[in-house]
Amino acid sequence: MKLADYGLQGGLNPEQIRAMHEKAMWLIETSGIQVPHEGVRKLLAGHDGVRVDKDMVRFQPEVVLEALKAASYDVPEYARTGWVMSAGAHQTNCYGLDSGKLRLPTTGDLIDFLKLGDALDTVGSAPVIPMDVPVHLQHILMHKLSYEHTRYRCNDIYEHMDKPSYECAMYVREMAQAAGKRFAFGIWMISPKSFDERNLEVAYRLRGLGIPMWVATMPQAGVTAPITILGTVLQSMFEIFAGLAVLRLMNPKGNNYISPADAFEANTFDMKYTTFVYGSVEYIQHSLHQIALCRHYGIPLIVKSLLTSAKEPDAHAAAEMGIHTFIAALAGARAFRCGGLLSTGEVYSGEWVVILHEMIEYIKQVLKSEAFSEERLMIQDIVDVGPGGTYVDKRSTYELFRKEYWTPRLFEHSNVGQWIELGSKSIRRQAQELARKLIAGHQYSIGAEVKRELDRIYERAQRDPALEKSLKLQI
Amino acid sequence: MRLEQYSLTGGLTPEQIGLMKRRAIELVERVGLAVPHDGILGLLRQHDGVKVEGQMVKFRPELVEKALREARYPLPEYYGKEWVISAGAHQPKMHDLDTGALRHTTLKDLRELIKIGDALNTVGSAPCVPLDVPIHLQEIQMHKVAWENSRRRANDMFEHDPKPNARIAEYIYEMAQVSGRWFSLGLYMVSPRSFDPPELEIIYRFRDLGVPMWAGTMPISGVNAPILEKAGILQAMFETLACLTMLNTINRKGYNYIQVIDSFIVHPFDMKYSTFVYGSAEDARGTVDKLAIHKELGLPLVAKSLLTGAKQVDAQSAHEVGVYTMMAALAGCRTFRCAGLLSSGELYSAEKLVVDHEIVQYIRRTLEPEEFSGETLLAEEIAAIKPGESFLEHPSTFKFYKSHYWDPPLFTHSNLGQWQEMGSKSLYRLANERAKKLLKEHSYQIEPEKKRELDRIFAVAQKDQELARSREVAV
Numbered sequence: 049m050k051l052a053d054y055g056l057q058g059g060l061n062p063e064q065i066r067a068m069h070e071k072a073m074w075l076i077e078t079s080g081i082q083v084p085h086e087g088v089r090k091l092l093a094g095h096d097g098v099r100v101d102k103d104m105v106r107f108q109p110e111v112v113l114e115a116l117k118a119a120s121y122d123v124p125e126y127a128r129t130g131w132v133m134s135a136g137a138h139q140t141n142c143y144g145l146d147s148g149k150l151r152l153p154t155t156g157d158l159i160d161f162l163k164l165g166d167a168l169d170t171v172g173s174a175p176v177i178p179m180d181v182p183v184h185l186q187h188i189l190m191h192k193l194s195y196e197h198t199r200y201r202c203n204d205i206y207e208h209m210d211k212p213s214y215e216c217a218m219y220v221r222e223m224a225q226a227a228g229k230r231f232a233f234g235i236w237m238i239s240p241k242s243f244d245e246r247n248l249e250v251a252y253r254l255r256g257l258g259i260p261m262w263v264a265t266m267p268q269a270g271v272t273a274p275i276t277i278l279g280t281v282l283q284s285m286f287e288i289f290a291g292l293a294v295l296r297l298m299n300p301k302g303n304n305y306i307s308p309a310d311a312f313e314a315n316t317f318d319m320k321y322t323t324f325v326y327g328s329v330e331y332i333q334h335s336l337h338q339i340a341l342c343r344h345y346g347i348p349l350i351v352k353s354l355l356t357s358a359k360e361p362d363a364h365a366a367a368e369m370g371i372h373t374f375i376a377a378l379a380g381a382r383a384f385r386c387g388g389l390l391s392t393g394e395v396y397s398g399e400w401v402v403i404l405h406e407m408i409e410y411i412k413q414v415l416k417s418e419a420f421s422e423e424r425l426m427i428q429d430i431v432d433v434g435p436g437g438t439y440v441d442k443r444s445t446y447e448l449f450r451k452e453y454w455t456p457r458l459f460e461h462s463n464v465g466q467w468i469e470l471g472s473k474s475i476r477r478q479a480q481e482l483a484r485k486l487i488a489g490h491q492y493s494i495g496a497e498v499k500r501e502l503d504r505i506y507e508r509a510q511r512d513p514a515l516e517k518s519l520k521l522q523i
Numbered sequence: 524m525r526l527e528q529y530s531l532t533g534g535l536t537p538e539q540i541g542l543m544k545r546r547a548i549e550l551v552e553r554v555g556l557a558v559p560h561d562g563i564l565g566l567l568r569q570h571d572g573v574k575v576e577g578q579m580v581k582f583r584p585e586l587v588e589k590a591l592r593e594a595r596y597p598l599p600e601y602y603g604k605e606w607v608i609s610a611g612a613h614q615p616k617m618h619d620l621d622t623g624a625l626r627h628t629t630l631k632d633l634r635e636l637i638k639i640g641d642a643l644n645t646v647g648s649a650p651c652v653p654l655d656v657p658i659h660l661q662e663i664q665m666h667k668v669a670w671e672n673s674r675r676r677a678n679d680m681f682e683h684d685p686k687p688n689a690r691i692a693e694y695i696y697e698m699a700q701v702s703g704r705w706f707s708l709g710l711y712m713v714s715p716r717s718f719d720p721p722e723l724e725i726i727y728r729f730r731d732l733g734v735p736m737w738a739g740t741m742p743i744s745g746v747n748a749p750i751l752e753k754a755g756i757l758q759a760m761f762e763t764l765a766c767l768t769m770l771n772t773i774n775r776k777g778y779n780y781i782q783v784i785d786s787f788i789v790h791p792f793d794m795k796y797s798t799f800v801y802g803s804a805e806d807a808r809g810t811v812d813k814l815a816i817h818k819e820l821g822l823p824l825v826a827k828s829l830l831t832g833a834k835q836v837d838a839q840s841a842h843e844v845g846v847y848t849m850m851a852a853l854a855g856c857r858t859f860r861c862a863g864l865l866s867s868g869e870l871y872s873a874e875k876l877v878v879d880h881e882i883v884q885y886i887r888r889t890l891e892p893e894e895f896s897g898e899t900l901l902a903e904e905i906a907a908i909k910p911g912e913s914f915l916e917h918p919s920t921f922k923f924y925k926s927h928y929w930d931p932p933l934f935t936h937s938n939l940g941q942w943q944e945m946g947s948k949s950l951y952r953l954a955n956e957r958a959k960k961l962l963k964e965h966s967y968q969i970e971p972e973k974k975r976e977l978d979r980i981f982a983v984a985q986k987d988q989e990l991a992r993s994r995e996v997a998v
Contacts, residue, residue, distance in 0.1 A: 051534060054811075056853070058529035064895055071902045082910040141939070150939075242910035271913060275920040276927055278893060279901035286905065318936035319924050325936045329888040329929045336529070357934070359942045362950045363841035364934045367882045370842035371849045371889065378531070378853070391939045403838050411846060413804035420539055426754035427546060430761065435557040435717035438747060445750040449794050452751060453744075454804050459832065459839045461793035461800045464616070464625070464866045467834045475837045 051418045056378035060340040068278075068341075072285040073109040080106035081241045081290045085248040091255075091298050098297065107293045115296035116289070116345060119305040122230075122260075123348050124204045126169075127383055133408055134172030134206045134309070134350065135165045135387030138190065139396035142176055145483055148476075150395065152179040158193055161388070163490035164398050164483050166198040168405045172309075173207045175388055176396050184519040187211060188509050191220045192502050195227040196494045203229045206350055206383065208264070208309050213246075213518035214253045219509045221259070226501040227494060234307055235295065237265035237287045239272035243294075255299045263291035264307040268315045268324070277330055280314035281337050288312070308348045309385060312338045326392045327356035327368035332375060339379045348383070351376040354404055355386035355393060361400040361476055365390060369404060374411050384408065399479035402486070406458040413454040458482070525892040531853035535815040543753070543816075547760035548584045555581035556716040556765045560723035566730075566773045573772065582768045590771035591764070595778040596823050597735075599646070599679040602858065606887045608829070608880060609647030609681045609784070610640045610862035613665060614871035617651055620958060623951075628871065629655040633668050635962055636863070639873050641673035642961035643880050648682045650863060651871050659994035662686060663984050666695050667977050670702045671969045678705045680737070680783060681825065681858065688721055689728045690993040694984045696734070701976040702969060709782055710770060712740035712762045714747040726774070736774050738766035739782035743790045743799070752809050755789025760816070763787065783823045784860055787813045801867040802831035802843035807850055814854045823858070826851035829879045830861035830868060836875045836951055840865060844879055849886050859883060874954035877961075881933045888929045933957065 060068075083089050083105045093100045097108035126132065142153040145160065153161075153176035161175040174190035181189055187210055194201040202209055211217035211233060224231035233254055235247050251261060265287040267273030273280040288306050295304035314337075316330045317323070325331060335351050342349050353372035358365035373384055386393065388401040429444060439445050458478055462470065473481075493499070509515055535543075557578045558564055564580070567573045572583035601607060617628050620635070628651035636650040649665035656664050662685055669676035669684075677684050686692035686708065699706035710726055713719050726736060740762040742748030748755040763786055770779040788809050791800040800806060810826045817824050828847040833840035848859055861868065862883075863876035893899065901919055914920050933953055937945065948956075968974070984990055 049539075051539070052532070052536065054531060054533035054850075056529055057532050058527040058892075060526060060895075064526070068900065071900060075902065075906055079906045238910075240905070240908045240910060240912065240914075270920045270924055271915060274901035274904050274914055275917070275923045276893075276899040276901060278895060278899045279905065279919075282900050282902060283905050316928065318928070320930065321935075321937045321941055323936050323938045323941075327934075328931075328936065329885055330927070332889050333893060357936050358950070359939060359947075360949060361838055363836050363838060363878050364950045366838035366841040367845040367878075367885065368934065370845040371882075371886060374846045374849055375529070375853075375889070391942070394939045407838075407842050407846075410804050410842065414807050414846060414850065418808075420535075420753065422542075422546075424751050424753055425543065425546060425757050426749040426751055427550070427757070429749045429754065430550060430715070430758050431554050433715050433747075435713075435715060437715055439745055439749055442745075442750070445745040448750045449745055452805075453791070453793070455795070456803075459803075459843070460796075461798050461803070461832050462796045462834075463798045464834055464869045466796055466798075467866070472834075474835060475833070475839050 049420050051420045053417055054378060054415055056375065059336050065341060065344050068282055068285060071282055072289055073112065075286040076107050076112055076290045077109060078106070079241070080104045081287065083294060084243060084245045085252060087252050088248055088294065088298055092294065095297050105294070107290060112289045112293045115292045115304065118296060119292065120303050121205060121305055121308065121348050127348070131408060131412060132206065132383035133168070133170045133354070133387045133405065134383065134385040135170035135401050136161070136173045136175030137386055137389060137393055138174050139176045139389060139393065140179065141394055142396040143399070145398045145480060148480070153396065154178055154180045155189065158190065159197060160487050161396065161398055162194055162197045162201060163487045164401060165201065166492055167486040167490045168401065169200070170387060170401070171200040171204055171206050172385065173209050174202060184516045185509060187216055188219050188506060191223055192506055195223065195229050195502065196499060197492065199492055205308055205348065208234055208307060211250065214250045215512070215515040215518040217250055217254060219505060219515065223502055223505050226505065227498050232260040232262060234262045234264060235291065237263065237291050239265055239267035239283065239287060241287060251298065256301060258301040260303045260305070261295050261299050262305050262307040263288055263295055264310040264313065265291065266310065266313050266315055268317045270319065271317050273314065277314055277316070277334050277337070281312055281334060284312045284314050285341070306347055308342070308350045311347050312341045324392045325357055326352065327372060332372045335372065335376055336379055339376060339381055343380070349381040350383035350385055351381045352385040354384050355389050357392050359391045359395070361390065361397055361403055361479070365400065366403070366407065370407055373408065377411050377415055398483040399476055402479040402483045403458065403475065406456060410456065410459065524895050526895050528892050529853060529890055530855065531811070531850065535812050537819055540816055540819045543757050543760060547757060547764055548587050550761040551582050551587055551765045551768065552584055553581070555579045556762065558723065558769065559718060559720045560727060562727045563723055563773060567769065570772050580769065582765060586772065587764050587768045590768040590779065591820065593771055594767065594780040596680065596780055596783065598823055602823065606883055607858040608643065608645045608862045608883055609858065609860040610645035610876050611648045611650030612861060612864060612868055613649050613684065614651045614864060614868065615654060616869060617871040618874065620873055620955065625870065627654045629653055630664060633665065634672060636871065636873060637669055637672045637676055638965040639876060639958050639961050640676065641967055642965045643876065644675070645862060646675040646679060646681050647860065648684045649677060657991070659691070659991045660984060662691050663694050663981060666698055667981055670698070670704050671974055671977065672967065674967055680707065683709055683782065683784060686725060688993045689725045690990045692725050692729065694980060698977055698980050701980065702973045707735040707737060709737045709739055710766060712766050714740055714742040714762060715758065716762060730774050731776055733776040735777050736770045736779050737782040738763050738770055738779070739785055740766065741785065741790055743792045745794065746792050748789050752789055752805060756787055756809065756812055759787050759789055781822060784825050785827065786822070787816045799867045800832055801827065802847060807847040810847065810851055811854050814851060814856055818855070824856040825858045825860055826856045827860045829859050830864050832867050834866050836872055836878055836954065840875060841878060841882065845882050848883060852886050852890060873958040874951055877954040877957045878933065878950065881931060885931065885934065
């Protein structure tokens with residue numbers, strides 16, 4: 049007999065989800081979205097169930113339902129069987145692993161953080177932007193180095209790397225093909241109800257290549273969306289459903305899907321500091337709605353639970369991340385986003401990735417399955433060991449003490465005296481040391497032949513005035 | 524309509540708990556426990572259903588069931604109405620509030636920590652032992668100072684302050700009577716299946732005073748209890764039920780109950796460091812089992828979820844406290860123990876108390892059910908907004924931006940630049956400043972006439988040579 053695994057009950061029920069679905073469809077049909085790209089509008093105008101009125105586009109529910117039905121999600125094998133930590137969203141500040149000081153990340157940091165993440169089996173986007181590299185080469189280099197130094201990074205549906213121009217996208221695509229890596233293109237909606245014209249232009253030019261495309265949106269409660277979490281989630285549903293319908297009709301040769309990384313995203317916003325607030329109480333409430341909706345629509349679960357508003361890898365960061373990730377895991381999520389990010393994504397920290405990895409291991413232990421039987425009640429042992437006796441020398445103790453109890457790597461069980469004897473090291477210092485050790489011991493690198501091919505493509509990009517111009521225009 | 528409240532599913536079922544209870548009662552009848560006290564053995568021999576063989580005592584199941592039925596749990600008025608934090612277990616060391624250095628605790632610390640705790644509405648035992656006070660007066664001072672400077676401390680069934688001998692217990696009893704405070708006597712078993720004779724002596728001497736008495740035990744996994752957690756819990760059930768039955772047999776003028784704070788748990792133990800491991804994944808799971816058993820037996824719910832193996836107020840402490848407390852809260856618990864404690868209870872930290880308080884408020888807010896209605900979905904507002912417009916000036920934003928969002932005192936939502944402008948204060952420093960502010964602003968004091976009575980009794984205790992000798996002998 050097994051104990052029932054722990055889970056979570058409560059939150060949105062099917063009836064409430066149905067009500068939200070109907071409201072979203074009503075908004076798509078009556079209110080519509082702005083498509084600020086003439087070429088895309090022309091493509092849409094020829095389809096049944098689409099009504100184009102100046103730059104506003106409205107869809108019949110059937111068009112949206114078809115797009116939802118057609119979307120497929122190529123979940124990697126490791127995410128079907130294990131827990132996944134995504135650890136990067138191209139940050140522009142980092143804590144130096146040696147000094148602990150805040151600074152701009154370099155190419156060297158990017159490589160170190162990629163190796164560290166790979167050593168911990170992390171996935172997702174590149175951790176930092178190499179600020180010592182010209183702007184037009186940054187995204188290409190982030191992909192190149194991710195491919196060269198990691199197995200999973202920038203290589204599955206959990207990444208959301210920018211390709212800010214068509215030229216940039218084509219270089220990245222060429223590299224992905226050379227390295228046998230995954231390539232997709234994403235469009236971000238601009239709440240309320242619109243798109244970035246340049247983003248649409250890239251998608252428009254890529255549309256004939258059979259490329260997978262995803263859509264995401266980021267409404268902010270009280271700013272670009274209603275003040276309530278549920279209202280913002282509803283707006284998010286409406287916008288991504290409409291965005292998915294646009295992609296489905298514009299990019300028929302490729303698979304079009306909702307980005308699992310930001311599906312039904314509803315950002316909370318602090319009116320006092322005028323900041324995004326990831327890791328807050330209200331953001332957790334949103335995550336639980338997100339999980340319920342993703343499950344309803346068959347979208348893989350990945351929760352942005354590793355993000356915090358704390359500025360350092362401290363108790364604030366750990367409380368937010370631990371509670372958020374734990375309740376998301378209880379709700380069934382096994383993939384978690386934004387490892388290493390602090391200050392709502394402004395800063396990257398290698399030691400924080402190491403600590404987060406430990407935290408997730410802890411949560412796995414809390415939620416592990418357990419057998420229940422009379423044999424495991426060990427009644428005979430209880431009968432045998434009388435007053436003054438001990439279980440230390442029992443065979444069962446010897447055989448089971450390692451199997452039944454987790455030995456953490458960072459969250460040591462020493463007492464104060466032992467800890468002082470071991471150097472009174474703070475958890476942050478231990479994490480820094482472990483991070484450096486993992487980087488030094490990291491082994492993986494892509495095959496030499498592929499590396500040469502990536503170098504060749506990158507050299508060409510370095511000399512390409514069209515690429516440079518394509519990004520200069522946007523600055 | 525509100526969303527369904529989130530709650531935990533899984534874990535021990537009523538059938539499994541029923542089986543464990545039956546096996547525990549069988550052990551009480553078949554195996555029994557050692558009672559190394561002639562007076563108590565003499566009392567027990569007079570009762571039907573009690574079998575005394577040398578020091579071993581066995582009880583018929585009817586007596587166990589009777590003891591369970593007759594047990595009373597007089598809950599404080601605040602229980603069930605608010606989230607409760609118990610914040611002390613008489614620690615001998617603390618982090619100095621001014622220097623942060625680790626040092627032994629004094630009478631001044633006791634007074635200050637009680638005041639800080641009172642400012643945060645905490646309950647439970649005294650936070651530290653005043654080691655600058657003669658040993659025979661320490662526990663008396665702990666009660667006196669708690670009653671003088673706090674409303675709830677050492678004043679209900681969530682406390683477990685020691686009364687190491689009958690003489691000390693008599694002074695504390697007298698003080699409780701003059702100040703109108705709670706007094707009970709606890710009997711901790713010594714696992715496996717025995718007692719400490721001096722503790723039995725206190726019980727024996729107080730048996731006719733109508734004093735409430737509670738039964739507790741502390742089995743340790745792999746040491747004085749089986750290595751498997753459920754087996755350890757079974758031993759805890761067996762011992763606790765036997766102890767309760769014994770108390771119910773000999774203390775007929777007072778009511779008896781199962782100590783609610785640590786009942787039905789097996790204390791996790793690390794074989795590498797030979798340490799207790801509170802806050803571990805296994806400890807959290809064990810507490811959820813305890814809560815399930817409490818529900819089945821009708822006991823109040825308390826979780827030792829604010830305890831951690833961490834040595835500092837850091838990511839480890841907050842993660843362990845956060846995950847563990849969220850799990851207990853989802854299981855229905857609203858009273859949480861051991862705030863302020865570090866290193867599995869070796870140290871006290873006012874800063875940790877403040878952070879623990881913040882974590883509990885964070886969890887409380889997270890689990891508040893949201894309203895699901897037209898007013899929170901705000902579909903009409905979404906329909907009315909145009910691309911490029913903002914919700915900032917909407918009436919709903921003004922109406923809800925404060926009530927829908929928590930403004931945390933410590934886990935602030937500033938961005939990196941704002942944080943730097945405000946002095947880049949670490950969370951520890953913020954917590955330290957808050958603790959000092961709470962101490963400075965604390966105003967509660969017991970009524971002057973009660974204070975005079977307490978001073979008078981304490982003055983007698985100070986001159987009591989028999990009291991001084993009683994502790995010397997015990998040492």
